[in-house]
Amino acid sequence: MELADLEAAFAPNHSKFHARRVYDSVYAQRSFDPTLIPEPIRDQYKTGALTEAEKYVSADGTVRYLMQLHDGKTVETVFMTEGSRDTICISSQVGCPVDCKFCLTALMGLERNLTAGEIVGQVLHVMQRHNLAPKSRTMNIVMMGQGEPLMNLDNVLKATRILIDQRGIGMGERRICLSTSGLIPKIEELAQATIRPRLAISLNASSEEQRQEIMPITKKWHLADLLETCRKFPLKPKEHIFFEYVLLGGVNDSDADAERVVALLQGLSCKVNLIPLNPGPGIPYQTPTDERVDRFQRIIMKAFHCYVRKPRGRDIYAACGQLKLVQLSSPTALSPTA
């Protein structure tokens, strides 16, 4: 709940002050005590609290959490730390209805949307486990876990407002980013929101035909129209759109592909993130060689900032496109503070 919702739930029998104490304990202190909530109200609402069902720690320090929801379903949340930068990758849906051919989550299909509470709950859990300070400039949130965030836009926007509220969690708006497969009407809706995450587009192809093969959703929302929508997207000062490009060996990673990507993105204020495929069971593609990745990056860099996303947590199925309920035989024992 946002503060105004909580105050409304407490009215008329309980004061705004009382509602604010609860808000403060959940979001600012993160030491929620349910007895603070008067009983009739407590019985009326569910909390978005999730419980940690499993935890896997990668050799590179990445931690993948399997979080259990109140109805027994599970989603995955990943914590990555590198240098002074901490990133929490959160899910927005249980499973995903978009059928990207390189992604393990796609094999699950959609089970349901997460509530705003369940989206924020993932962040609160990781913050608590890793003692993270949200007001620091080092903590980032990416909505790139399970799900297509724009198919759950209302809850994603509500969660974003809660995450940045300075009376509560207090994150910087610029530190939250969502990644979409390119749902054009929803990108237009996102553009209207006063408070919103930054936009990343999962591009993954250099032509309409190639994208239709890798991401069948393009049959409905065409690449040319998607880029046109991006050109019209109202950016805030110093804001860029990120384009994510999963490199599939021998499929979309040639020099000609890189040159076509440069041409497609002309005129956009953007940065490009290259993600060499993270392999998984049932995924029909190969990881490209390091030389190929390097060459592709050099071509893009002639026109745009371009980064290669290092694979994080591949050994525990925590890397991009690998989030699916993959149970490993020996989950790492829980430690009091990871």
Ligand code: SF4
């Ligand atoms: S890449 Fe994202 S949008 Fe595509 S199937 Fe996977 S989770 Fe869904």
